Amino acid sequence: MAEFVHITTARASGRIRRSGIAARSHGRDGGRGVYCMPVLPSYTLTCQWVRELRRWQQGVLVAVQLRLPDADPVTVGRYGTTPRQVTAAQAVAVIRRLDDPRGYEVFVPRAVTPGEVRRVRDVPQGAGWRYLPQAHGRRPCGCCAQRGEYKGAGLRRWFPYDGPPRPKHELMANLRDAATADEIIDVLSELGRARRGGAWELAHLAEHPDPHVRDTLASVLRVYRGREARQLRQRLQVDSADDGPPDA
Known part of the structure; x- marks a missing residue:
C-alpha cells in the first residue's frame, strides 16, 4: 500500500x-x-x-x-x-x-x-514554500515542522528528526523583530515544536489583522501549557465564530 x-x-x-x-x-x-x-x-x-x-x-x-x-x-x-x-x-x-x-x-x-x-x-501553517518553490532561494528543511507539533511524538515516528529546536528566548526575539505576517507565522511554527508555557507572551497576536496569523496562533497554542493558553484558545474560537462562516 x-x-x-x-x-x-x-x-x-x-x-x-x-x-x-x-x-x-x-x-x-x-x-x-x-x-x-x-x-x-x-x-x-x-x-x-x-x-x-x-x-x-x-x-x-x-x-x-x-x-x-x-x-x-x-x-x-x-x-x-x-x-x-x-x-x-x-x-x-x-x-x-x-x-x-x-x-x-x-x-x-x-x-x-x-x-x-x-x-x-x-500541520504547521508555515510549512513549505509560497508563490514558487524557489521563492526563497533555498531548499525547505524539516526543522520547523518536526518536533513539538501537536502530538509530535507520533509525527516523529512518521518522519526522521532533522535537528534540535531553537531556544524560546531566541524565537521570541525573532517574533519581536518580525515585520510581516509571514515572518510571524514562521516564528510561531517553530514555537510549536516543543511543549511550552508563557502563552501570555503571544496574547497580542490574537488581535492581529491577518486571519492566517490568528489561525496559526490557535494551532500553535495546542502545545502550550496552563490556564492562559486555554483562555487564549477559547478567545480565538469565539472571535472566529463571530466572524461568521468562511466564503465558499
Missing part, C-alpha cells in the same frame, strides 16, 4: 473521516480527483503545499494521511507540466528519487474512500 498526504481545511476533517475525500479537484486532463503528496522522509517536503494553499484557503489546514493500493492508477508531475500516468507505488518511487521534489504533485483520478483515510493530523 502506498501512503500519501492530502492537505485540506480543518473544518472538512469530520466529513472526511465519515465519508472520505470527494473528487472535487480538476486534473490536467479535465477529470476530477484528489491531489496529494507521498509521505517522504522530510516532513516539510511531504507537507510542502501548506503555505501555498493557505493563500487560497481560509482557516487552519490539516494533513490527511491516505493509504492507496499500489496498483491504483494516478498521475505524477511538477505543477504546470504534463504529468505522467503511473501507478500509486510508482508515483511514490518517482518523487522519492528526485533531488528536489518541491512543486511536484500526485493526482488520484477518483474519490478517496473512508477506509483509505488513515488519520488526520495538525
